[in-house]
Amino acid sequence: MLPPLTLVLGGAASGKSAYAEGMVTAHGGARIYLATAEAHDAEMRAKLERHRARRGRAWRTLEAPRELGPALGQAGPGDIVLLDCATMWLSNHLLAESNLPQAEAALFHALDTCAAPVVVVSNEVGLSVVPDNALARRFQNAQGALNQRLAGRAGLVVHVIAGLPQVLKGVLP
Template sequence: MLPRLSLVLGGAASGKSVFAEGLVAAAGGARLYLATAEAHDAEMRAKLDRHRARRGPAWRTLEAPRDLAPALGAARADEVVLLDCATMWLSNHLLADSDMVEAEAALFDALDACAAPVVVVSNEVGLSVVPDNALARRFQNAQGALNQQLAARAGLVVNVIAGLPQVLKGHLP
């Protein structure tokens, strides 16, 4: 049984999404995938197509690049939600120059109100070098703060490195 909120962290191409998909599938029941990425170029479209094909038809998908509240509100109690990923959600908001205090408050309110357990995928960016430009430093700091808030609220936190999960908080079901 999954807790109400789980967080799966990892670096780029670490296997975090594959691990999170397996965690959701193993929980049983219907699967709801909340997609936050937007395809702005052919490479990203191809990546999203690969992810969609890997998941297969067993997943109901809702696209929610910035406003996650309606998507989380649409989750049924018999579903398990995979929000993939908080990093793209944050990037979308930063690029749109959103009020991040308001956006994060809405996200956490929606997570609290969600009828289904939620697994959030997010990138761990704190292990890299300090970026050389202001936007990248703002992103790195915002991502670190968001991950800390998610981890504090989550009953399960897993860090994935090279496809291998390390449980940081809680227990795998």
């Protein structure tokens, strides 16, 4: 049984999404994929299509690039939600010049009140170099802070490296 909130962290192309998908599939229940990425170019469209093909048709996909509350509110007690990913959600808000504290408060309220367990995928950005421009540094700092807050609330935190999970907090079901 998964806790109400699970965080799956990893670097780019670490296997974190595939690992989280497997975790959700093993849990049972109706699967909801909460997609935050937006396809602004052909490369991103192809990546999103690969993810859809890997998941198959057993998932209900809800697209919510910034407003996660209404989508999380659709989940019922027999469901399980995969939010993929917090990094794209944060990027969308930064690029839209949103009020980040307000957006994060709404996110955490939606996570706290969601009737289903939620597995959140997020990029670990603290292992890379300090970026050379202000926007990238702002993103790195905001992502690190968001990950820390998510990890603090999560009952299970898993770091995926080269497709291999390392449990940082909690116990795998």
